[in-house]
Amino acid sequence: MDTRSNSLKHTDIKTVLHPFTDARVHEEIGPTIISRGEGIYVYDSEGRAYIEGLAGLWSVAVGFSEPRLVDAAMRQMQILPYYHTFAHKAHEPSIRLAEKLVEWTPANLTRAFFTSSGSEATDTVIRLVRYHNNALGRPDKKKFIARNKAYHGTTLAAGSLTCLPVSHCDFDLPGIPVVHVTCPHFYRFGLAGETEQEFTARLLEEIEDVIVAEGPETVGAFIGEPLMGAGGVLPPPAGYWQGVEALCKKYEILLIADEVINGFGRLGSRFGCEHYGFVPDIAIMSKQLTSSYMPLAAVMMSEDIYNVVADNSHKIGVFGHGFTATGHPVATAVALENLAIIEELDLVGNARSLGPQLKEGLSRLNGRPFVGEVRAEGLIAAVELVADPSTKRTFSEPGRVGAEAFRIAHAEGLIFRAIGDTLALCPPLIVSSEQIDLIVEKMSRVVDRVGDWVHSEARDKA
Structure with a gap:
């Protein structure tokens, strides 16, 4: 097996212009190097495991490393x-x-x-x-x-x-x-x-x-x-x-x-x-x-x-x-x-049968601070975060809360897409019922932690 990527430090890679990325920030922080994948999980060069909650880019239906x-x-x-x-x-x-x-x-x-x-x-x-x-x-x-x-x-x-x-x-x-x-x-x-x-x-x-x-x-x-x-x-x-x-x-x-x-x-x-x-x-x-x-x-x-x-x-x-x-x-x-x-594997049927579980699990986030709307259909879903759920008012700096949620999610071992302040999920179609519960559990912790971060930011500015 070629293990060259395991020897790379995340700050070493500066020669690539990355899509949909702030190039100057990338020069400072470097990439998270994904070394391998298996099932719904990917692993970085430091050995940390992540649920790939966006199936790569909305796309890895059968999971990673399918022989x-x-x-x-x-x-x-x-x-x-x-x-x-x-x-x-x-x-x-x-x-x-x-x-x-x-x-x-x-x-x-x-x-x-x-x-x-x-x-x-x-x-x-x-x-x-x-x-x-x-x-x-x-x-x-x-x-x-x-x-x-x-x-x-x-x-x-x-x-x-x-x-x-x-x-x-x-x-x-x-x-x-x-x-x-x-x-x-x-x-x-x-x-x-x-x-x-x-x-x-x-x-x-x-x-x-x-x-x-x-x-x-x-x-x-x-x-x-x-x-x-x-x-x-x-x-x-x-x-x-x-x-x-x-x-x-x-x-x-x-x-x-x-x-x-x-x-x-x-x-x-x-x-x-x-x-x-x-x-x-x-x-x-x-x-x-x-x-x-x-x-x-x-x-x-x-x-x-x-x-x-x-x-x-x-x-x-x-x-x-x-x-x-x-x-x-x-x-x-x-x-x-x-x-x-x-x-x-009837993965179309899997999306149809597990979709309600994903939707119901994420819908329990309604009523949490800063949760505006939960959207889900089949095995694709999103949680939109807003400054004031009662009025749907957005945050004063759009995308900043979503970026922090994205960072927190990595610490929780979950990868999703932050679309502004909307947190999008799209797990591989091979995902199991137990794994749906785990994704919902991790999303719940991310929402709670980012809510605490928003409150902390507000106190610091007061």
Whole structure:
């Protein structure tokens, strides 16, 4: 075994520019070096164990160090470590995976295109929307509608659909035509006295008003995560997605489901669109597709969209888009084995059966100081901390309390995501009932300790 990482000191690593990290602070404190993982746990270079409560980055469905995925990668490496899928070439793993995804996804999604990341997949969709509408003689129908707090990736185009301040600030985004509408989070954006039903109606009216104001002939697609992940684990209000789907049909707008976090069982259903009862024209998926053991993403599209694209490629002579690693044989082989494990262990059912336990356990935090809202659906959840739960007032320095909670959680042996002052959980789908109880217990201690810290800070300032 290579033990070189065990000899590294956390302050030694300064040569890497880390994503979503303050580079100057990182130079001072250095990284926590994760040396190995097993099941739902990861271990740092000092030997400390952590429950990986975010499944890496919302993604390690089958847990860490699953030998079947290691073996699948090794077998494929020995047979065919790489080949492309350009110019009428193919290989068995990518063909078999495309067939498996057609089996897994909603019945209308019949064709697959592979990329190496969710961001690349979103870029592909943006190009498909343009290509599709040009082929249909609708050259102006290119604008996207996305939502505030959306996350769809970080490339120039995908990052434009994302609507988080840190993803846009000083990057000159958006860089493509997109209109962002209200985030469908009732707790934070519902008006005083407004019911959830009224909130849904108001948001749908806003979307239709945007379509009409922009001109339906210019709006090509609506994109959204069924449940918003990196924006704060935000389930939609009742009736929202059915209303969006109806508007898309009314104005001939393509409906795109970003299933990168939701997909492959996270909500207790195979996909978020099925969970919330709507049918997309295109779906984007990654993360749990391979449990992130290999970089891979897929774009699934309807037969109608495929036929327009295929006819246009025949007219031009080629579909001029793709990547060196499109449908990489090792990545697609790992994905096939990963999906086999999810099926054999019924991990979708595990998320469905344990979801209520996670929600009920975290809901016991309601009423604690500074707990504003607990949100959970399947095996994804969040605890939003606020300065005043009675008024939902946020802290004067957004993100500072969340950062302290993140630090405390590491001391408690738990890793989660601090999204501002929202503490997000998304454990591997293999998590057990006993481990859910342990996660809830650790979260409870984190909330209590960070509450004490906030009180202490207030006393020091008094």
